[in-house]
Amino acid sequence: MTSLLEVSGVSKTFDGFRAINDLSIQISEPELRAIIGPNGAGKTTFMDIVTGKTKPDTGRVLWGARNESLLGLSEAAIANKGIGRKFQKPTVFEDQTVWANLNMALRNKRGPFAVLFHRKTGEDEARISQIASEIGLTDQLSRMSGELSHGQKQWLEIGMLLAQDPRLLLVDEPAAGMTAEEREKTTDILRHAALTRAVVVVEHDMEFVRRLNCKVTVLHEGHVLAEGTLDHVTADSTVIDVYLGRADA
Numbered sequence: 518m519t520s521l522l523e524v525s526g527v528s529k530t531f532d533g534f535r536a537i538n539d540l541s542i543q544i545s546e547p548e549l550r551a552i553i554g555p556n557g558a559g560k561t562t563f564m565d566i567v568t569g570k571t572k573p574d575t576g577r578v579l580w581g582a583r584n585e586s587l588l589g590l591s592e593a594a595i596a597n598k599g600i601g602r603k604f605q606k607p608t609v610f611e612d613q614t615v616w617a618n619l620n621m622a623l624r625n626k627r628g629p630f631a632v633l634f635h636r637k638t639g640e641d642e643a644r645i646s647q648i649a650s651e652i653g654l655t656d657q658l659s660r661m662s663g664e665l666s667h668g669q670k671q672w673l674e675i676g677m678l679l680a681q682d683p684r685l686l687l688v689d690e691p692a693a694g695m696t697a698e699e700r701e702k703t704t705d706i707l708r709h710a711a712l713t714r715a716v717v718v719v720e721h722d723m724e725f726v727r728r729l730n731c732k733v734t735v736l737h738e739g740h741v742l743a744e745g746t747l748d749h750v751t752a753d754s755t756v757i758d759v760y761l762g763r764a765d766a
């Protein structure tokens with residue numbers, strides 16, 4: 518495991534309110550990491566900073582073995598470095614089949630010029646089959662994506678991100694709106710994806726986080742409150758006070 522992402526001493530103030538406060542988080546490659554914390558803890562803002570949507574006031578965001586700073590880069594340039602982000606709401610093309618959605622994602626990865634000169638081989642088909650198997654949609658490839666269940670749409674979107682071979686995948690509340698069975702399958706998909714890359718999951722559902730069985734970072738007021746196994750952080754009295762004891766946890 519080597520360091521892939523290093524966020525250190527990052528702060529961000531919105532209209533005088535310090536949403537991120539001297540935040541330091543380091544993610545290895547490969548790694549599966551869960552980020553939890555109460556509403557307003559800064560989880561979304563952390564992902565916004567990593568993906569370049571929000572520029573921090575101070576601090577460093579370093580990427581890869583060469584410790585390249587991501588701070589001066591556009592959102593598109595950061596995505597091209599290999600950082601994929603899955604938002605809470607699935608955004609698949611509903612009037613296209615599952616196969617077509619995955620195929621489109623593969624073509625996007627290649628870029629317009631490579632697509633122009635690309636001679637279609639069995640390679641794409643093999644990659645689509647492999648991804649479909651990883652996300653449990655092998656028997657759904659010819660279905661219209663709009664007909665899929667909410668959980669299946671989420672898996673398809675994860676598959677579309679995997680088609681782009683990200684080195685870091687940021688996933689925002691994947692369990693929201695899923696059945697218990699879908700949640701279970703989603704943890705399997707994310708754990709498998711994290712065998713070969715870094716996957717960072719923001720999630721409120723503790724059962725889901727327990728099944729992820731990974732290192733957990735607890736954020737509070739834009740700062741890391743505790744870090745370690747789920748058992749370790751949930752036994753921490755400050756975590757209990759500010760998060761687990763609260764009605765919105």
Ligand SMILES: Nc1ncnc2c1ncn2[C@@H]1O[C@H](COP(=O)(O)OP(=O)(O)OP(=O)(O)O)[C@@H](O)[C@H]1O
Binds near residue numbers: 554555556561562
């Ligand atoms: N663009 C913005 N302008 C003003 N305030 C913002 C902005 N973005 C975030 N904030 C504030 O920063 C704080 C952190 O928000 P953030 O969305 O990162 O928290 P979160 O941990 O993701 O919360 P939740 O679990 O509710 O999604 C909140 O108080 C929020 O209102």
